[in-house]
Amino acid sequence: MNNLNKKRVNPTQHRKVYLIGGGIASLASAAYFIRDGQINPDNIIIYEELNVAGGSLDSAGNPEDGYVMRGGRMLNFSYLCTYDLFSFIPSLSDPGIMVLDEIKAFNRNIKTHSQARVVENGHILDVSSMGFSNKDRLDLIEMMAVGENHLGIKRINEWFAPEFFKTNFWFMWDTMFAFQPWHSAVEFKRYLHRFIHEFKRINTLAGVDRTPYxxxxxxxxxxxxxxxxxxxxxxxxxxxxDLDFSLTGEKLTVQQIHLIDGGKKKSVKIGVNDMVLVTIGSMTADSSLGSMHAAPELITDKRDGSWKLWEAIAKHSDQFGHPSVFDNHVDESKWESFTVTCQGTDFFERMKTFSGNDAGTGGLVTFKDSNWLMSIVLAYQPHFIGQPDDVTVFWGYGLFPDNEGNFVKKKMADCTGTEILTELFSHLQFDTLNDRLLKTANCIPCMLPYITSQFLIRAPGDRPQVIPEISENMAFIGQFAEVPDDVVFTVEYSVRTAQTAVYGLLELDKKTIPMYKGDHHIDVLFDAMKTMIS
Structure with a gap:
């Protein structure tokens, strides 16, 4: 038989892939194994502890019981890995186009330009100036110039003077990205580099891309x-x-996966050519919901399995990271979000009059004088597939849930949904509408004990490499694997770990998409400098 007529054999088609965790990192990994690795999809298995995949990109609910979003992630043109992923995933509403096309079309039509980015005493502030002192500017420039080793395990507030945390820049930057003064200076530095191109429009959020829903x-x-x-x-x-490993030479190989399925303990043997990818940790682990009449519970005993799994794996090698750095400091990593489902459009119409923005065009509205440092965002409606026309949904969060409210004299963490709305309406000075709005709204609070745990101070090695040197067939993915220079708390970071893991484990002649680096562009640096001195 002519060799040209023989069917080519794909050497990877019989390899199995086990993905632990059903978040965006695992989903992206599966997609890249199929597209670039030519792995047979029938040989890809995703294990998810919850009753639905999607991880922290979750949203659920209905008009009657209320909708819930634990959080949300901004998108940006610089998310090259994310946009690559969704360039080959068909849209649900129109399978003839890709999700990326859908996102681009949406953002061409619905443009973000906030006119009420920061509010104080019920009035919109002019935040076109960053409010820096000369010392603040010098401290920022020096932070961007020094290496990460120089910053070490410093906190942000160990680098900047107390006055820095009263600037317009800080109120916009920390609420946009959820930074706290006690978070890692290294992570803050990475954000300065990664988003320097957004300095010039931080007060309008014009650089933020949204999704249609x-x-x-x-x-x-x-x-x-x-x-x-x-x-x-x-x-x-x-x-x-847990995972069982065998040591061959200087390499650890996963041989068995231990799991609980339907309440029964089981184990899965891993073949010699199979691969295991583990999403370690979880920013939304042990989240809990309240209601209009009950505050959410703060869970600190690790009922979710994600942290326990990482702790079990980490015992096998120091190269597998140190989860206690991230999961044992709840007081420094928690905040509280809330999702509000409104019957009717009264609140949205009042906010349009107040802010000058139609829903979906304004981005975050931050209340500078809020003891909770509360922010809200009104997305374009409908925000859920199937959401009725006469129902509107918005989201908010408070960075300081242990502080007493300005109007409701309770910690945010102890407040019901009714009390959170009362505090919000009071900041907006919507007093004449309070009773009517409260009767037609359903506010569901959500406590998130680990939501900014990836920002906590850490040293090299606390986050493991995506593919540790000692690992033969296992990779770590998600927010707690280390990607040099990139920024956690983004969809982009998770997708980048997925690309890195897939290409590395398969030893493909293909590189992870290089990061966009605005700080390598003269025009971006010039615009940032102009903003800093304004």
Whole structure:
């Protein structure tokens, strides 16, 4: 037989891939294994402890019981890995186009330009000036110039003077990205470099890209749908508890996965050519919901399995990271969000009059004088697939849930949804509408004990490499694997770990997409400098 007529054999088609965790990092990994690694989708298994995949890109609910979004992630043109991923995932609403096309079209039509970025005493502040002193400017420039080793385990407030945390810049930057003064100076430095191109429009948020719906409906759901169509297996409600390793030479190889499925302990043997990718840690682990009449519970005993799994794996090698650095400081990593479902459009109409922005064009509204440092955002409506026209949904959060409110004399953490709305309406001075709005709104608070744990101070090695040197067939993905220079708390970071893991484990002749580096562009640096001196 002519050799040209022989069917080519794909050497990877029989390898199995086990993805632990059903968040965006695992979903992206599965997609890249299929597209670039030519792995048979039928050989890809995703284990997810919760009853739905999607991880922290979650949104759920209905008009009657209320909608819930634990959080949200901004998108940006510089998210090159994320936009690459969604360039080949079909849209749910129109399978003839890709999700990326859908996002671009949406942002061409619905442009962000906040006119009420910061509010104080019920009035919109002019925050076109960053409010820096000369010392602040010098401290910022020096931070960007020094190496990460120089910063070490310093906190942000160990680098800047107390006055820095009263500037317009800080109130916009920390609420946009959820930084706290006690968070890592290294992480803050990375953000300065990664988003320097956004300095000139930080007061309007004009550089933020939005999705047509919430990020579960717009990103996670179409990706899950595509993976299922390809033949990927989703094992939902399955908790992975540990991995067994064997030592061959200087390499550790995963030989067995231990899990709990339907309350029963099981184990899965890993073949000699198989691969295991683990999402370690979770920013939304042990989150809890309250209601209009109850405050959410603060859970600190690690009921979610994600942290326990990382702790179990870390015992096998120092190269597998140090989870206690991130999961044992809840007082420094928690904040509280809330999702409000309104019957009717009264609040949205009042906010349009107050802010000058139609819903979906304004971004975050931050209340500078709020003891909770509360912010809200009104997304374009509908924000959920199937959301009725006469129902509106908005989201908010407070960075200081242990502080007593300005109007409701309780900690935010102890407040019901009714009390959170009362505090919000009082800051807006919507007093004449309070009773009517409270009767037609359903505010569901959400306590998130680990939501900014990835920002906590840490040393080299506390986050493991995506593929540790000692690892033969395992990679770490998600927010707690180390990607040099890139910024955590972004979808981009998770997708970048996915690309890195897939290309590295398969030893493909393909590189992870290089990061966009605005600080290498003279025009970006010039605009940033102009903003700093304004």
């Amino acid at each position: 919430n990020q579960f409906d717009s990103l996670a759901k179409p990706l899950i749908n595509w993976l299922k169509q390809q033949g990927v297996h989703f094992q939902i409600g399955v908790s992975v508890t």
